[in-house]
Amino acid sequence: MAKRTFGNKLWLGFGVTVALTLIMGTASVTALTVVVHAKDDAINLAVNDLVSAEHLTTEAESRISDYRGFLFYDTEDYLDATNSDRDEFLKIVNQLRSTLTDSTAQSLLSTVTTTEAKHAEAISAVIALRQQTTDLGPIRKASNETVTPLRKALQTAIKDLTTRVRADVVTARTSATDRANQAIVLIILLALLATAFAAGVAWRLSRDLRREVGAAVGHIQSSSAELEAAAAQQASGGRDQASAMNEITTTISELLITSRQIADSAQRVSKIAEETSEAARNGDATIEQTRASISAIRSQVDQIVQHMLALGEKSQQIGGVVDLVSELAEQTNILAINATIEASGAGEWGRRFAVVAEEIRKLADRTAGSAKEIRALIDDVRGAVNTTVMATEIGAKSVDAGSRQFDEATGSFRRIAHLVATTNDATREIELSTAQQSTAVEQVNVAAGDTARVTRETEASAVQTKQTAAHLSNLSGDLLELVGTGRR
Missing domain, CATH: 1.20.120.1730 (Four Helix Bundle (Hemerythrin (Met), subunit A))
Known part of the structure; x- marks a missing residue:
């Protein structure tokens, strides 16, 4: 039997x-x-x-x-x-x-x-x-x-x-x-x-x-209890992960806003650099006219003084924009560091986001370095402007001395044109970097949204699994009572 x-x-x-x-x-x-x-x-x-x-x-x-x-x-x-x-x-x-x-x-x-x-x-x-x-x-x-x-x-x-x-x-x-x-x-x-x-x-x-049946239902109860505990732990982990992903998404949104501000500032810097380059081309034409007619040195010197003053104002404007770029680069660096910290706290789900945050931090460092170079170039521009103004003032007092120092003024102006071209290239590089940074941040934002959605689905599945395990435990208890074992 x-x-x-x-x-x-x-x-x-x-x-x-x-x-x-x-x-x-x-x-x-x-x-x-x-x-x-x-x-x-x-x-x-x-x-x-x-x-x-x-x-x-x-x-x-x-x-x-x-x-x-x-x-x-x-x-x-x-x-x-x-x-x-x-x-x-x-x-x-x-x-x-x-x-x-x-x-x-x-x-x-x-x-x-x-x-x-x-x-x-x-x-x-x-x-x-x-x-x-x-x-x-x-x-x-x-x-x-x-x-x-x-x-x-x-x-x-x-x-x-x-x-x-x-x-x-x-x-x-x-x-x-x-x-x-x-x-x-x-x-x-x-x-x-x-x-x-x-x-x-x-x-x-x-x-x-x-x-x-009692032995089989006992195994079912044990398995359902373990499944319920695992589902509860998974649901708790899903809620914690969803909270972390919400914080990450908020940080990414702020980072996206900052990167867009940096892109707008870089566009303004690029526009100013183009205007400065146009001014430098105008100054070069003036020098050519001065070469053609030494008799018009006085008028050309006045024009040079005016252009140098305008160049000084634009250099100041560039300096303000560069300060803004430096500040934005520092904020981007801080946000990237915070994103890295949040990603490390998110575990496996934040590993990809940590890589993107590291790239953003590197871009912020490059932007800060470019801003420092621009600052140095602007300082050189300002020094050259001061030298040119002093030279034009001396030329106004003495045409002869101005004539002797014309070559020096020509060399200084050429250095200004070179610095303006360098500034224009740096602003274009900043604009390109900020555009790449915006694209990367948008991709990270999309990935974070998908991760949050998967996390919510995982939490819902864990809750459903927990309910199913509890229902299975109740059914096994009813089956035990049905066969008359008298225990749950």
């Missing part, structure tokens, strides 16, 4: 129970058949033999009545009735002789037959005497002497026969009752046996069911 499955055990127990039920049903039918036959025999004996035996008494009394009527009235009707009563009596005797099975009853029936024959002879003699005379005295005397003793003897014989038949009926009824009791006892024993076996099979199957 240990190697059989629970379904095989159930079918085996069901088969044996059905077999016992069939045996009990067959035995019950057989016993009931025997009881029915016994009762039928008893009923037949009571209905046929006993009634016939009692009918003998009735016929005998009826014959006596008709016989007495004939004695009083001497009519053929009473005589025919007397003969008819005797024929019916003999018919009942013959019927009893064929149905009685008890030897004592047969002997008593023979006694009844003999006595009745004697009684009939006596009646016939009295009837013959009545037919010969009308005097009732001798007839009454002959009847009292011969017929009456035989009548009493016949009644006694019939009574003995009836008593014996009644005793046979009681015996048959007792025998039938005994058989019925035996059948009832047999049916009860078979029912008790089937009930005991069914109870044993049910107890065995219930025990196996509780043991096997």
